[in-house]
Amino acid sequence: MKEIKFENVRKVYGDTEVVKDLNFTVREGERLILLGPSGCGKSTILRMIAGLEEITSGNLYMNGQRVNDTPSGKRNVSMVFQNYALYPHMTVKQNIMYALKVKKIEKKEIERRFDFVLEMLQLRGYENRLPKQLSGGQRQRVALARATVNRSDFFLLDEPLSNLDAQLRVSARKELMKIHEMFGQTIVYVTHDQIEATTFADRIVLMYNGELQMIDTPDNVYHRPANVFTAKFIGSPPTNILNIEYDHGAVRIGSQSFLLNEIWKDYVNQTGTNKLLFGIRPEHIELSPVSAQKGVRGQVKYIENQGNNYGVYINVEGQEIIAMSESKNWTDGQDVYVCPVMEKIHFFDKDTERNIGYPQGLEMKDGITYSNERKVNV
């Protein structure tokens, strides 16, 4: 059971609680990404799993065993750091083989593993070089190779690709996927890059300020955000979060309103709350230059060229809304009707900022089935 379980885990430095009451399980063989802004506690969590950081309170289980007091060397983990942490005075070969020698693995088996990993990570010909004689990408592959030959149950990576350029990152990610397919380790991977997270993860743990915000698949984190923070953190530009008045199926922004479809109307009415925030992603808004019943009127503030699309910034009664448009033919000050796509809207409780959930049977246009559960954090 290559599982990692956090049970009420806290980490405190002096007076500061940097990880707060953490409860989640990393499933056997999954690729779990720890994602969140700088300082949210991602590396601390990873280092607690590795045994490099003491746990202040709570329990950490690996393979079903409580490991709070188990030294790092006995946890069956391999780790890759952002700065690779290669031994500078050792050659590529010595760096990769070092841990195996320490573990007293048979010489023939060491050579076999070394040969395999050299081939897989395209390091043949570099065996006798020192780290300083390698490029960043090559050093990164040596660090991956060193972690791979160990064949440990748990593979921990802390921003392993952040020193690489965009192209090298893509190929390194593919190599990591290959390693995972072959050895099926449980992977915990820290990044603050959401593209990296969504392309690599089976599930994402989104952290903020030491607190777990949501744990779910990349699709659900994007389409079914558990709370306002998740909705705003995932996606670029971020989800529009608007102050609204809700009244029996009408969503009012200032003096204007639009009607929800029946399925949403029934759902929100049944929750019995009208203290709501409204969420819609920029890419889920249709813009119309002419009056539209499904929308509210605003004025274009400015246009941002985003390469393949244009971000249109719109003022709706004092609130700013960003919408994506394929057209750049919008002029500053022009009236525009903002029409949210009903299948893609979100409501959050104004006080708790938690998502109130989604109506059963809400049809998603892209054919993917999302969880309709009321996602309250985990």
Ligand SMILES: Nc1ncnc2c1ncn2[C@@H]1O[C@H](COP(=O)(O)OP(=O)(O)OP(=O)(O)O)[C@@H](O)[C@H]1O
């Ligand atoms: N040894 C330490 N002593 C005191 N505070 C620390 C220590 N290590 C980390 N912290 C604090 O704990 C918080 C979480 O740090 P951590 O490195 O886990 O964040 P992170 O999410 O990995 O950030 P980044 O993406 O910038 O690496 C930060 O506020 C940091 O300043």
